[in-house]
Amino acid sequence: MIVILKEGAPKDHVNHLLNDLTQLGLKTDVIKGEHKQIITLIGDTTKVDIENLMARQVVENVRRVSEPYKAANRKFHPDDTIITVGNQKIGQGYFTVMSGPCSVETEEQIVEVAERVKAAGANFLRGGAFKPRTSPYSFQGLGATGLELLLKAKKATGLQIVTEIMSLRDIDLFADVDIIQVGARNMQNFELLKELGHCNKPILLKRGLANTIEEWLMSAEYIMAGGNTNVIMCERGIRTYETMTRNTLDISAVPLLKQVSHLPVIVDPSHATGLTSLVKPLSKAAIAAGADGVMIEVHNCPSKALSDGAQSLTPDQFDNVMESIKRQLEFEGKTLLKA
Amino acid sequence: MIVILKEGAPKDHVNHLLNDLTQLGLKTDVIKGEHKQIITLIGDTTKVDIENLMARQVVENVRRVSEPYKAANRKFHPDDTIITVGNQKIGQGYFTVMSGPCSVETEEQIVEVAERVKAAGANFLRGGAFKPRTSPYSFQGLGATGLELLLKAKKATGLQIVTEIMSLRDIDLFADVDIIQVGARNMQNFELLKELGHCNKPILLKRGLANTIEEWLMSAEYIMAGGNTNVIMCERGIRTYETMTRNTLDISAVPLLKQVSHLPVIVDPSHATGLTSLVKPLSKAAIAAGADGVMIEVHNCPSKALSDGAQSLTPDQFDNVMESIKRQLEFEGKTLLKA
């Protein structure tokens, strides 16, 4: 860590600062430049509070040299993490396809979709019971009833379930859910993350719309710091000025995360752009970039979808996308386990 | 609301769609263009689910003509809302200054800061007990103890309290807090917003880092839909590519909100830029743009601040800023009530 001092910083203030830093167990060096002085800090700087440091009147800026994340850092865990969920594996050569409707609506709907996506090759069923909606006047999901319907679909097909949690108050309701999803809007709901750190289920952590890759890793760190190391990262598009797509898929995040972290990374092309016509090319791009899975919205009757229909494929369209995905996985030597 | 149909949309699908829309109580008109057809919808479109509509195979795009917010809409509430909190008022000519440290640390600290900011003219004490921190390894705030210290400072000075809630589980702890703050990261924590809609305290709703003004108003709508109409909007900077400031203060949001909504709007120049040297000019800009208040970080000993120190003024610096603010409020004919 490097601390840049303000010009003309009084000697006694600087000494005071150096003293405090030494007491934190850090080795310090002072370099005097033409205009500015800098202090270099050596030791475990993960726990140094940058804002605290910047609060000192003599400090102009502070810059990290090492990454602030530890548990998620590949440097300390060189091997890929494989997440095992029942008979499924995610990561290090095991590819996953999570599919299903944006919202769970009826038993008939969810079972039918589950059957279709399973037949096409998906190995997890996704579906929203609790729905984060911009407007309080929009359909908010079936809630606990939706979770029950998902479990019925699981029973009918054997597909394990991925579904989103919106409040730590609901955590007990998720006892039979296989993978708990944290949505983009809750990526920095730190109280929820802490709670999930104490449960023993895999967490699918979606990237926030305006969050950096480093912040995203720090949110994974919140979960892992609690003891739950089963975190799956999901890139789902970030907010930019572009308006032709709903969000901008940050495809570079995939190989970058694979380099700096050992956690599995999947891509959600449906939410990333909001356009069904882009699901196939972006799923292929995700595989090519090294992703460990994709999450794709499929609806058995999009014209009646209660939410997010524009980005949902029909089962027939999904069959077509899955054929492409399977061919490419074979080319890349990746494994898609049967559900 | 305008529905743009895809080219070559089959007649029977279009008729089916028109039928469904009519059943929602909307009047429809079909306009045939050279390449595309559009449908115009007349009636209460607030409850129309745009994503639902876009799910129809024949629909290319949907565009609102009217605003999706009702309770917060000036059109239906032409007069400015004035929020009354104890002996204080916020809005329509009544300006508010909320000041205090980022984090509550000790009784001595918070009481001392409270005395200083009160003496300078602030009419609310702000301070963080529950702190949203990017890193799980950073100080997370004193929690319930912090709330107790804030109440001691209130008792000592008479300044009412503004502090942030991070989890709906904590809501009972906030019984004696005067204004509950929802932080930027929780602006779309909809479960929390719904809960706050059922309490009878004023809510300070900070804008999310990547949220549009419309989404921000929809979050106010979540609170107001529950019955709590005492919402204060707080612009605190949005995330852009600029790196010299921590965030970018969207000053235009102030006059724009005052035009489209009747809710009071305040500005937080401390968090918006992260630079103390910008607090004075941006506080002045906020007043000039029509803001109903400012929230300013002040710390009695910034060099020991446990969080966000770089943006905290010393009490002496705050005295200087308050002199400017008072002169400008007098010039603008706005009232700053004594605490």
Place this chain on the structure above:
Amino acid sequence: MIVILKEGAPKDHVNHLLNDLTQLGLKTDVIKGEHKQIITLIGDTTKVDIENLMARQVVENVRRVSEPYKAANRKFHPDDTIITVGNQKIGQGYFTVMSGPCSVETEEQIVEVAERVKAAGANFLRGGAFKPRTSPYSFQGLGATGLELLLKAKKATGLQIVTEIMSLRDIDLFADVDIIQVGARNMQNFELLKELGHCNKPILLKRGLANTIEEWLMSAEYIMAGGNTNVIMCERGIRTYETMTRNTLDISAVPLLKQVSHLPVIVDPSHATGLTSLVKPLSKAAIAAGADGVMIEVHNCPSKALSDGAQSLTPDQFDNVMESIKRQLEFEGKTLLKA
């Protein structure tokens, strides 16, 4: 095109507006909503000046239904454009690899790189003679001398040349250049685009750092409107808040452009992220997403590179990337012609 009128727009003003619109040869319809009226316009709206329309006191907003681009629009040119450059083809199944150093430095350097990238399979040599640099104190390129060195490398290897133009004053110097590149910073240098519209060389049009896909197509339209329809679009990353990569590669732009336009689209993974370790995964992602080519920086001695070295591969690294690219092109059934 849809014109949304302000509430309470006076009848005579509206009639005046309708009259003007009719005189432009457009068919108008007026729809009266509960709060607002809208006018729908049918006919050739490409030439309607939206800002002009919005200037009318009675107009609240104007929304396009049809795209503002014509020459670049796939709707009017359903078949893919293939750009033929000497013995090379780009588009519709013909993939291109343009490689070389960021800056041309010496004859030895450029010839050596040209030989290496040709041997690896590249079919164009790229290299900067005129360099857009943020700082006036940085190396600005060899200029005309750099162009001469490129032509020497062309003579030595047979590789055709792609290089950037920075000023319309230099256009005669580019007489022997095979493809003229317009850099991101000049994407809306309209005077330059107009001039290039009158030359008969293929233009590689890079996307501006903050430009929408629609603006990018409109810049292609500037060139095509002048008669030069040989435009190759190059996605090279857009500016977002993410700091781990230099820019954010908008991979969705590739399939989206292929859908709405008939022009070839290539991807520059080197400039998009500024990280050599991402060049291979992002080149693969580009192919998977349907790109017609990639532009990759290669330098024979990156440690002495005068500009942009961090993103340059060594020739050995490039060999490795090309092996992946070739295998994937074979899998996708695309053709990479020999230079």
Place this chain on the structure above:
Amino acid sequence: MIVILKEGAPKDHVNHLLNDLTQLGLKTDVIKGEHKQIITLIGDTTKVDIENLMARQVVENVRRVSEPYKAANRKFHPDDTIITVGNQKIGQGYFTVMSGPCSVETEEQIVEVAERVKAAGANFLRGGAFKPRTSPYSFQGLGATGLELLLKAKKATGLQIVTEIMSLRDIDLFADVDIIQVGARNMQNFELLKELGHCNKPILLKRGLANTIEEWLMSAEYIMAGGNTNVIMCERGIRTYETMTRNTLDISAVPLLKQVSHLPVIVDPSHATGLTSLVKPLSKAAIAAGADGVMIEVHNCPSKALSDGAQSLTPDQFDNVMESIKRQLEFEGKTLLKA
């Protein structure tokens, strides 16, 4: 400047790098951390090419400690620059109001607007002769004829002229223009900037839509490096995800620029938001934040405006805005000279 080395960087490579840096006249120090080594550079680092440094295989990252701009840096020129243009002054207490239509259309129009804005108190006439338009099918300005009309308006009113240049080919046409404007889209048209560095006219440099404050200062540096130190910075909004305003006015840029640079800074509220209703509050905010002027669009008949009408005030609306501006300038103790 700080150079962060990669882990495990070979000793001989590091020595080679140190040797090269020493030859640039820089003093180097090597600090060994637990995981990484850093090198600190002391001396004139303005000319160090960061990309060049980053090209070295052993270098992970490079961070500046000092600013890369010199001529525009307040550190080396502590006093405010005052730009003198005929009988007018801009900067250090002298406020300027530049007003007029987006496009020059007819002699009658421009003279009438000039008379009205002069009567209201503006001290410069702005108007576009060469217009940068997104679409080639939109009105492109009257060109040279437009410049002649502006000079007629100058003759009629005595108001000096500010107008935009779009191509270095046109520079001779601007011989009688008083202030040459560089538009946002040309902020990094470096060839144009170099040319303007050799002319002796004040340059109004608008900030690019996606450019950082540092890049903007570097573009000023391009002009100043050529000998022309008369540069006026103009903040006109940056591109963000917000859609309610056309761009987002970065008001913080005003006080920040005043701190780090000695150049005058003005604000263009018309282009920043595209909404006439925001011109008054944002002009006031600009003054409060310390701006040295504003540029405001005024049109004598907005309903016929050929471009950008939505953001143009009528002369009557401008009178009203000017009354506010004058009152506030008096309050702030700033001088608005008569034209």
